[in-house]
Amino acid sequence: MTELYFVLTPNFMLLDLAGPAEAFQIAANHGAAYRLHMVAPVAELTCSIGLKQHQLSPLPEPIPHNAIIVLIGAQNSKVNLQLPEAQQVVAWLREHFDTDLHQLACVCSGTMLAAYAGLLDGRQCTTHHEILERLKTAAPKAQVLDDRIFVQDGMIATSAGICSGIDLALHLIEQDAGSLIAQAVAREMVVWLRRSGQDTQLSPWLAHRNHLHPMVHKAQDLISRAPAERWTLDIVAAQVHTSGRNLARLFAQHCGVSLHQYQLAIRIATAKALLANPQLSIEHVAEQAGFASARDFRRVWQKEMGLLPSESRK
Numbered sequence: 234m235t236e237l238y239f240v241l242t243p244n245f246m247l248l249d250l251a252g253p254a255e256a257f258q259i260a261a262n263h264g265a266a267y268r269l270h271m272v273a274p275v276a277e278l279t280c281s282i283g284l285k286q287h288q289l290s291p292l293p294e295p296i297p298h299n300a301i302i303v304l305i306g307a308q309n310s311k312v313n314l315q316l317p318e319a320q321q322v323v324a325w326l327r328e329h330f331d332t333d334l335h336q337l338a339c340v341c342s343g344t345m346l347a348a349y350a351g352l353l354d355g356r357q358c359t360t361h362h363e364i365l366e367r368l369k370t371a372a373p374k375a376q377v378l379d380d381r382i383f384v385q386d387g388m389i390a391t392s393a394g395i396c397s398g399i400d401l402a403l404h405l406i407e408q409d410a411g412s413l414i415a416q417a418v419a420r421e422m423v424v425w426l427r428r429s430g431q432d433t434q435l436s437p438w439l440a441h442r443n444h445l446h447p448m449v450h451k452a453q454d455l456i457s458r459a460p461a462e463r464w465t466l467d468i469v470a471a472q473v474h475t476s477g478r479n480l481a482r483l484f485a486q487h488c489g490v491s492l493h494q495y496q497l498a499i500r501i502a503t504a505k506a507l508l509a510n511p512q513l514s515i516e517h518v519a520e521q522a523g524f525a526s527a528r529d530f531r532r533v534w535q536k537e538m539g540l541l542p543s544e545s546r547k
Contacts, residue, residue, distance in 0.1 A: 234266045235409065236300040238293060241273040242319040242346070244308045247280040248395050249340040253303060256402035259418045265410035274321035281308035292325045298334050301405070302326075306341030306394065310364060314345050326350035332388045338401055341394035348372035356386040361394035399424055412438030413457065420450060437498040441488040448473050449487045452480060456496050460503045461523040466492055500524060501537055508546050515542050 237257055239250055254269060261267040273289040280286060296302065304322075307313040327350045330337065339347050344360040347353050348371035359381045360368045369377045378384055383392040383401040392401040399422070407415035416439060419425070425443040438457050442450070451473045456464055469492060470480040484492045504522035507513055513521075519530035534542045 234268050236293075236297050237267050237269045237303065238272050238296070238300060239269065239303045239305060240292070240322055240343075240346075241271060241278050241286060241289060241305055242307050242314065242322055243278055243316050244313045245278065245280050245286075245305045246308055246341060246395065247282055247284065249306045249343065249398050250280070252396065252399040253338070253340060253402035256399055256406065256418055256422060259421050260406045260410055260414050263410075263414045263417050265406065265414050267409075274318045274325075278318075292322070292329075294325070294329055296329050296331075296335050299336075301336045301338060302330060304337070304339045304343030304346045306339075306343045306361070310342035310345055311367065314342065314349075319346065320349075322346055323349045326352060335388065336405075337389045338405060339389075339391040340398035340401065341392065344368060344391045345371060347389065347391070348375065352389060353391075356389055357384050358386065358389070358391040359384045359393055360391060407436070407439065412436050415439060416442060416454075416457075437495075437502040440498070441490055441495060444487040446483060446487045448475060448480070449483050452484065452492065453488075453495065456492075457499050460496075460499045461521055463523070464492075464496055496523075497533070501534070504530065504534065504542070508542060511546065518542065 239254055241250065257267050258269060271286065271289050272292050274292060276289050278286050278289065307319070313319060323346055326346065330352065337347060337352065341361050342364055344358060345364065345368060348368055353372040353375040355374055357376045357378055358368070358372070359378045362379065365377060365379050381393060382397045383390060383404065385404070390401055390405065392398050403415050403419055406418060419442065423445065442453065452469050455469055455472055466477040466481060470477040473480065481492060484495070488495060500523045504518050507518040507521055515530070516527045519527045522530065524530035524533065531541055534545070538545055
């Protein structure tokens with residue numbers, strides 16, 4: 234079980250908290266091993282829009298191994314992050330946070346708390362565009378990047394602000410719980426699986442999902458959940474209760490690729506994961522990834538990767 238601690242300070246931004254917290258809770262509802270905690274230096278705080286958060290738990294001492302600490306931004310952070318309660322958080326981070334044991338996620342101006350604690354030295358990071366210069370001053374040894382939705386550098390991740398906290402949460406959910414759960418969370422929250430242009434490209438399981446068409450999502454779910462199945466256009470169309478011609482049109486319109494191209498990307502990604510296991514033969518990898526034969530797998534893999542599967546494994 235991964236313990237998630239959302240750390241609050243006076244006048245915390247409500248959406249900075251609610252967006253990522255809902256994402257992680259929905260992931261837990263889908264089977265991810267997360268347990269959420271709302272913690273602060275005091276038992277009660279008021280958020281940016283005047284709502285009070287009662288019965289907050291104390292800052293954990295010590296922080297459990299493998300826990301994720303989420304630092305939530307504050308309204309008027311230049312003032313509010315200098316308040317005694319916020320500085321208590323800084324002192325707590327300095328004493329108890331360990332990048333060998335814990336993971337840190339900063340939402341919006343929450344990055345400033347990490348900077349004050351000296352946790353960003355030598356790392357790439359980002360924050361809300363209006364406070365980038367303050368972050369550079371607070372963390373002169375960090376590499377502050379602008380025009381980024383979020384940045385991950387080792388065990389510390391930072392985001393640009395407010396809604397981008399959801400993007401960061403989806404990214405961490407994919408890392409921890411897998412693409413299918415991240416995919417399900419994004420669909421339930423009706424948000425796009427978007428990334429900064431300079432971040433790593435979306436995995437095939439998450440790519441081509443920035444649409445809201447339920448029939449196409451259902452077709453993608455069928456393919457991604459069972460890549461070894463012999464999915465044809467007509468078989469998938471029958472499963473989603475439409476014609477092959479209509480599904481092909483919808484797929485191209487909403488995904489920008491054909492169903493066959495999408496299926497091939499999923500099979501290649503599946504094969505890549507299977508190839509990491511040296512105990513599996515090329516024939517077994519080909520079968521489990523949904524290729525017609527080992528020969529077909531070798532041909533496709535060499536065309537896409539420029540190497541034979543055996544060479545890629547080396």
